[in-house]
Amino acid sequence: MATAELAGKHLVLGMTGGIACYKIAELTRLLTKAGATVQVVMTEAATQFITPVTMQALSGRPVYTSQWDGRVPNNMAHIDLSREADAIVIAPASTDFLAKLAHGMADDLLSTLCVARDCPLLVVPAMNRQMWQNPATQRNVAQLRADGIEVLGPDSGPQACGEVGDGRMLEAAATYEAIASFFSPKILAGKRVLLTAGPTFEPLDPVRGITNRSSGKMGFALARAAQQAGAEVHLIAGPVALDTPWGVFRQDVQTAQQMHDAVMRSVADADIFIGVAAVADWRVDHASEHKIKKTAERALPSFTFVENPDILASVAKLPHPPFAVGFAAESGDLEVHGEEKRVRKKRTASDRQSRPTDFRPRR
Numbered sequence: 001m002a003t004a005e006l007a008g009k010h011l012v013l014g015m016t017g018g019i020a021c022y023k024i025a026e027l028t029r030l031l032t033k034a035g036a037t038v039q040v041v042m043t044e045a046a047t048q049f050i051t052p053v054t055m056q057a058l059s060g061r062p063v064y065t066s067q068w069d070g071r072v073p074n075n076m077a078h079i080d081l082s083r084e085a086d087a088i089v090i091a092p093a094s095t096d097f098l099a100k101l102a103h104g105m106a107d108d109l110l111s112t113l114c115v116a117r118d119c120p121l122l123v124v125p126a127m128n129r130q131m132w133q134n135p136a137t138q139r140n141v142a143q144l145r146a147d148g149i150e151v152l153g154p155d156s157g158p159q160a161c162g163e164v165g166d167g168r169m170l171e172a173a174a175t176y177e178a179i180a181s182f183f184s185p186k187i188l189a190g191k192r193v194l195l196t197a198g199p200t201f202e203p204l205d206p207v208r209g210i211t212n213r214s215s216g217k218m219g220f221a222l223a224r225a226a227q228q229a230g231a232e233v234h235l236i237a238g239p240v241a242l243d244t245p246w247g248v249f250r251q252d253v254q255t256a257q258q259m260h261d262a263v264m265r266s267v268a269d270a271d272i273f274i275g276v277a278a279v280a281d282w283r284v285d286h287a288s289e290h291k292i293k294k295t296a297e298r299a300l301p302s303f304t305f306v307e308n309p310d311i312l313a314s315v316a317k318l319p320h321p322p323f324a325v326g327f328a329a330e331s332g333d334l335e336v337h338g339e340e341k342r343v344r345k346k347r348t349a350s351d352r353q354s355r356p357t358d359f360r361p362r363r
């Protein structure tokens, strides 16, 4: 998880009344661990869901809940708190609060702070699916976007009320990533990055197969970094137990052939291809349809292997390949084997015909 972008940042974390307030305890922990200063401001309704005591303990700063709070020397918390801030993040953002923001209302500390701000505002909606779909909410969200306010999420899935649909708040980790992404320099803005990650799984029968020790962490970290750098990211993942980085489009596959086919279907749109997956070189010619049983004679099974397609080589030999990056895991003579692999995959240093790609920083 990227932390550098958040170190030293000063955030006002505004909480409004919703069940998702429980996620903000974890979000606060993640933000402070990354070195951000978190000033929590809660609406009266938010204090019904989680106490200011908890939020003070986690943020390490007194929490503000009222505009009549005399702790700010000039008694103008609604102005002063945002003047120190790099951004205000409203999480969870209730239906009510989105409506207030869209109409510029200022009838409590948090809403007044937002109207009086001179820093970016990010909102993380959290509500029941009908509240989210309500035309008034949709109008308000469209207005917020038009006003330059970042709307992060919402997520889709089971809700606290028992219904299923759009409207639930992003998980704390995803909200954290989205905030980090907001602060990251967009050096890959406008670029499309296609990555593979993780191992592949080549079946022997319905319950067994050949795989490898790839965790997928490297590919997922690169996908996250590319997204945070502003790229549109398509991640094709083998079987891994990892959360999808926020803002990344993920496609799951099992076998090398499936991964190859998925890459070849999408590579024409990519400016950059990064093959991080540990792709199996071979697969069993014909996987058994049924579980292979031990026999009374204890005869060992035997398999015939065939070669899998080479994904990086297939990409590299396209007439107009994207800028292609490969990885080599070796057990010895690393540079020799790595260079030999690069040449074999037809991408020697003097033989680059990649589509031109401009990597200059945008800001």
Ligand SMILES: Cc1cc2nc3c(=O)[nH]c(=O)nc-3n(C[C@H](O)[C@H](O)[C@H](O)COP(=O)(O)O)c2cc1C
Pocket (backbone or CB within 6 Å): 015, 016, 017, 018, 019, 020, 043, 044, 045, 046, 093, 094, 095, 096, 097, 126, 127, 128, 131
């Ligand atoms: C148990 C309970 C859960 C609620 N959950 C949500 C919610 O997830 N999202 C939402 O927009 N409103 C929710 N509400 C309604 C808000 O708390 C209510 O609209 C409140 O006025 C919001 O005030 P605020 O925007 O000033 O924080 C819930 C209310 C209750 C009683």
